[in-house]
Amino acid sequence: MDSVLTTAKSWLSDFFDQEVKEEIQQLITNDPEELKDRFYKNMEFGTGGMRGLMGVGTNRINKYTLGKSTQGLSNYIKRVYPDEQQKVVIAYDCRHNSDTLAKTVANVFSANGIKVYLFSELRTTPELSFAVRYLDCQAGIVLTASHNPPEYNGYKVYWTDGGQIVPPQDGDIIAEIDKLLYEDINFESNENLIEMIDADVDEAFMNASVANGNFDAAGKDDFEIVFTSLHGTSITAIPEVLKRAGYKNVTIIEEQAIPDGNFPTVESPNPEEPEALSMAIKKAEEIGADMVVGTDPDSDRLGIAVRNLDGDIELLNGNQTMMLMTKFLLDKRREVGMQGNEFIASTIVSTPMMTALADAYGVECKVALTGFKWIAKMIKDFPDQHFVGGGEESFGYMVGDFVRDKDAVTATLLACEIAADAKAKGSSFYKELIQCYVDYGFYMEKLISMTKKGISGAEEIKQMMVDYRENPIKEIDGSKVVWIHDYNNSLATNQLTGKTETIDIPKSNVLIYTTADGTRMAARPSGTEPKIKFYFSVNAKLDEPGNFIGKRTELQNKLSRIVSELNLG
Numbered sequence: 001m002d003s004v005l006t007t008a009k010s011w012l013s014d015f016f017d018q019e020v021k022e023e024i025q026q027l028i029t030n031d032p033e034e035l036k037d038r039f040y041k042n043m044e045f046g047t048g049g050m051r052g053l054m055g056v057g058t059n060r061i062n063k064y065t066l067g068k069s070t071q072g073l074s075n076y077i078k079r080v081y082p083d084e085q086q087k088v089v090i091a092y093d094c095r096h097n098s099d100t101l102a103k104t105v106a107n108v109f110s111a112n113g114i115k116v117y118l119f120s121e122l123r124t125t126p127e128l129s130f131a132v133r134y135l136d137c138q139a140g141i142v143l144t145a146s147h148n149p150p151e152y153n154g155y156k157v158y159w160t161d162g163g164q165i166v167p168p169q170d171g172d173i174i175a176e177i178d179k180l181l182y183e184d185i186n187f188e189s190n191e192n193l194i195e196m197i198d199a200d201v202d203e204a205f206m207n208a209s210v211a212n213g214n215f216d217a218a219g220k221d222d223f224e225i226v227f228t229s230l231h232g233t234s235i236t237a238i239p240e241v242l243k244r245a246g247y248k249n250v251t252i253i254e255e256q257a258i259p260d261g262n263f264p265t266v267e268s269p270n271p272e273e274p275e276a277l278s279m280a281i282k283k284a285e286e287i288g289a290d291m292v293v294g295t296d297p298d299s300d301r302l303g304i305a306v307r308n309l310d311g312d313i314e315l316l317n318g319n320q321t322m323m324l325m326t327k328f329l330l331d332k333r334r335e336v337g338m339q340g341n342e343f344i345a346s347t348i349v350s351t352p353m354m355t356a357l358a359d360a361y362g363v364e365c366k367v368a369l370t371g372f373k374w375i376a377k378m379i380k381d382f383p384d385q386h387f388v389g390g391g392e393e394s395f396g397y398m399v400g401d402f403v404r405d406k407d408a409v410t411a412t413l414l415a416c417e418i419a420a421d422a423k424a425k426g427s428s429f430y431k432e433l434i435q436c437y438v439d440y441g442f443y444m445e446k447l448i449s450m451t452k453k454g455i456s457g458a459e460e461i462k463q464m465m466v467d468y469r470e471n472p473i474k475e476i477d478g479s480k481v482v483w484i485h486d487y488n489n490s491l492a493t494n495q496l497t498g499k500t501e502t503i504d505i506p507k508s509n510v511l512i513y514t515t516a517d518g519t520r521m522a523a524r525p526s527g528t529e530p531k532i533k534f535y536f537s538v539n540a541k542l543d544e545p546g547n548f549i550g551k552r553t554e555l556q557n558k559l560s561r562i563v564s565e566l567n568l569g
């Protein structure tokens with residue numbers, strides 16, 4: 001506690017605003033536990049940059065923590081690009097303080113002689129990624145906390161390729177930040193170096209989105225979509241992109257169309273949660289719509305709900321939509337002629353079905369750590385290969401390489417193209433998915449997410465990972481564990497033979513068990529939230545679409561047994 005108190009008192013100097021000093025003094029006097037949580041560590045870069053609770057303190061998102069990161073990033077940019085006009089682009093979402101924090105970040109960059117393009121109003125994360133290359137910038141920043149609760153905000157850093165920063169570069173930037181005192185931050189803006197942007201970049205981004213996501217599908221005239229932006233940024237892009245692609249029947253959930261950082265109509269603005277799309281699904285049932293699409297606040301994730309075999313609207317998961325989107329793109333690529341250098345991409349905790357799909361099409365499936373920054377890095381690392389598309393289980397997808405992050409704008413258009421085309425042919429999005437299960441194997445996944453807040457929660461998560469490593473699971477649902485992949489030490493071990501293999505991707509605190517029957521369980525602490533996540537995958541052969549219901553029940557029962565057996569239910 002002494003070190004926490006010392007750190008907190010350092011924020012009582014004249015450099016800090018008076019209201020900040022008053023709040024800290026109140027915490028010192030009245031709430032030592034809250035003080036400890038705010039100052040026991042520095043906000044860190046995770047899988048998605050910095051993300052956390054807003055408030056005063058080193059372990060909070062505020063003008064000083066973001067200012068220090070921006071000062072360090074400014075120093076790094078000037079060191080790496082000393083002979084160029086350094087330029088950055090900044091976007092922000094609907095969250096509380098995002099606009100003022102974005103201006104603070106712009107002020108620091110400009111104070112350091114760096115040209116700043118600042119969006120005049122909220123914009124989507126994929127447009128920010130696009131804008132980095134479109135405006136020939138060295139870096140980009142978006143102020144967002146993605147789908148986290150209202151009290152959160154965050155700071156994603158992008159580099160010249162439009163992808164988020166990755167090792168070793170992120171380490172180099174962190175080293176620059178760690179050299180600094182808060183008093184080293186230059187907040188004195190040079191307004192001549194800050195240029196507001198909007199319509200020109202919007203137009204270029206939307207044209208690119210339509211060019212990459214529109215395949216002139218049949219059946220658009222009678223295809224009905226219900227869309228919700230969940231109070232976020234996608235309202236600035238998706239309705240217009242769908243209109244330009246020829247979709248005339250788009251019903252917008254007006255109650256959720258106004259950007260609002262309180263997200264008043266949902267418990268969580270996360271399209272992975274069925275509750276978040278309940279209002280849109282209800283409307284779709286009322287008007288007989290074919291598809292529901294909802295996006296998270298910064299419009300990088302999308303949830304899709306379609307009509308199932310009973311005609312009811314059913315929310316699909318990220319693995320399911322990723323599979324069908326990738327197959328569709330591969331089919332379109334095959335129509336114009338495969339070049340032999342194509343690849344698709346996924347992550348270590350996403351469905352193994354992506355590899356089965358790649359094998360069937362004779363293309364490579366590159367598998368990365370969780371986070372689209374790793375998929376973006378693949379595109380940069382393999383310039384002689386053509387990236388078709390790829391995604392991850394957490395409701396993110398990337399169509400081609402014009403955006404280098406999850407892109408719910410273009411993915412929404414792609415999903416509508418698939419569904420409209422299928423309907424015109426007498427099929428449906430759902431039926432096409434079932435055919436994938438017949439063709440490539442019926443894989444079913446489940447995610448269990450446990451929230452463990454605060455210092456004690458972080459320790460509990462750490463101990464859980466220690467226990468899984470020191471006391472490995474021997475079998476899952478009666479099937480022996482064959483392989484344990486420990487990404488923290490880059491080692492895969494065969495539990496039956498003792499054979500070991502080196503894992504040739506960067507280290508990460510992830511542990512994956514794989515059994516003899518192909519069942520898989522992964523344990524992974526979140527890099528951006530106080531959570532530990534468990535990912536399960538089971539599979540079976542589906543010989544024909546008519547047996548789908550029975551086989552689905554069989555796999556659902558298997559997942560339930562596994563969750564109960566591991567005491568994670």
